[in-house]
Amino acid sequence: MSAPTSHRDNLGTNLLEVRDLTVNFETVDRIVEVLKDVSIRVGREEVVGVVGESGSGKSTLAQTVIGVLDTPPARITKGTVGFEGKEILQRSDKKINFRGKGINMIFQEPLTSLNPVYSVHDQMEEAVNIGEPKMEKKEKETVIRKSLREVMIRDVEGVLNVYPHQLSGGMRQRVSIAMVLVQKPKLLILDEPTTGLDLIVQRKIISLILNLKKEILSSILLITHDLEVAAYMCDRVYVMYAGRVVESGNMKEVLQRPLHPYTTMLKNSVPEGYAKEGSLKVSSGAPPDLRHLPSGCAFHPRCQSAKDECRSKIPELKAKKDGREVACWLYE
Numbered sequence: 093m094s095a096p097t098s099h100r101d102n103l104g105t106n107l108l109e110v111r112d113l114t115v116n117f118e119t120v121d122r123i124v125e126v127l128k129d130v131s132i133r134v135g136r137e138e139v140v141g142v143v144g145e146s147g148s149g150k151s152t153l154a155q156t157v158i159g160v161l162d163t164p165p166a167r168i169t170k171g172t173v174g175f176e177g178k179e180i181l182q183r184s185d186k187k188i189n190f191r192g193k194g195i196n197m198i199f200q201e202p203l204t205s206l207n208p209v210y211s212v213h214d215q216m217e218e219a220v221n222i223g224e225p226k227m228e229k230k231e232k233e234t235v236i237r238k239s240l241r242e243v244m245i246r247d248v249e250g251v252l253n254v255y256p257h258q259l260s261g262g263m264r265q266r267v268s269i270a271m272v273l274v275q276k277p278k279l280l281i282l283d284e285p286t287t288g289l290d291l292i293v294q295r296k297i298i299s300l301i302l303n304l305k306k307e308i309l310s311s312i313l314l315i316t317h318d319l320e321v322a323a324y325m326c327d328r329v330y331v332m333y334a335g336r337v338v339e340s341g342n343m344k345e346v347l348q349r350p351l352h353p354y355t356t357m358l359k360n361s362v363p364e365g366y367a368k369e370g371s372l373k374v375s376s377g378a379p380p381d382l383r384h385l386p387s388g389c390a391f392h393p394r395c396q397s398a399k400d401e402c403r404s405k406i407p408e409l410k411a412k413k414d415g416r417e418v419a420c421w422l423y424e
């Protein structure tokens with residue numbers, strides 16, 4: 093896939109601003125830090141990617157932003173989450189009803205957001221009620237059908253009458269996208285929205301999301317292990333490794349000239365024009381076990397550029413020119 097449009101800069105005020113977010117998972121015998129000082133921002137109408145291998149903390153970040161992180165076992169020990177300039181992270185770790193905040197999420201597995209005991213129609217109606225509680229019944233029915241047509245569902249009446257388990261994975265994802273879209277979120281979080289779907293359906297869903305984004309003017313935070321999908325969709329990207337942001341910047345520039353050796357490794361693992369299904373395969377070694385992180389830079393056992401100080405000192409994320417950031421001793 094090649095990037096469809098020119099990348100946008102100077103996007104104005106941030107819609108979402110996460111600062112220094114630190115999250116632990118705490119069990120009886122140990123505390124595991126899964127996010128450490130993570131700071132990200134999403135501008136209005138911007139599409140921002142968070143990319144990293146399995147276990148790097150991407151979903152924990154998304155769940156914290158949207159307020160559905162299970163606390164316990166998770167505990168937010170530090171940081172702020174600002175949405176439209178207001179702090180939305182409750183330090184008591186209480187769950188927040190995210191749907192009223194203008195943030196909504198499409199999960200990797202659509203069954204997470206679809207209720208198995210209600211028909212598609214009833215769930216769509218509930219979604220419309222959240223966005224437009226006072227809408228007349230007749231108008232609601234029109235909105236429901238229009239929304240399903242927008243996600244390219246042809247047999248709208250047939251789909252409305254069935255239950256989620258009666259649909260294919262691709263159709264379920266379309267329904268969950270339609271449900272979110274009728275609520276017109278200002279920020280849409282997509283957590284691996286196409287993983288597990290076959291390649292053709294993946295591409296259709298991605299094109300669909302991009303087209304609908306233009307219509308509802310949402311900002312998007314895309315969580316993915318697939319650098320190619322991120323390259324296709326995103327304006328900017330954050331690369332995560334072992335719970336930390338290790339690189340960020342304009343998507344095109346990061347892809348053309350990665351600074352962090354891990355980003356280079358990710359890039360080299362995705363041959364151009366070749367889209368993979370399933371997990372990201374990285375040639376050199378496996379992601380670290382967060383319970384036993386290597387000393388210093390957590391990437392050092394896999395890094396061909398590692399030097400002595402990499403094994404003892406953790407590099408901080410530092411701003412470079414052109415809005416790029418990198419956490420690596422090579423740039424100190």
Ligand SMILES: Nc1ncnc2c1ncn2[C@@H]1O[C@H](COP(=O)(O)OP(=O)(O)OP(=O)(O)O)[C@@H](O)[C@H]1O
Pocket residue numbers: 117126144145146147148149150151152153165317382
């Ligand atoms: N409920 C939990 N209890 C303990 N540890 C957890 C829990 N949920 C997640 N973790 C740990 O937190 C770390 C980050 O998990 P997370 O799901 O955020 O990663 P991810 O980047 O989304 O991975 P994937 O690409 O596999 O979805 C992992 O090491 C995981 O084992």
Ligand code: SF4
Pocket residue numbers: 352353354389390391392393395396397398399402407419420421422
């Ligand atoms: S800090 Fe050292 S080990 Fe870590 S990515 Fe940079 S060069 Fe490699």
Ligand SMILES: [Mg+2]
Pocket residue numbers: 150151152283
């Ligand atoms: Mg995940």
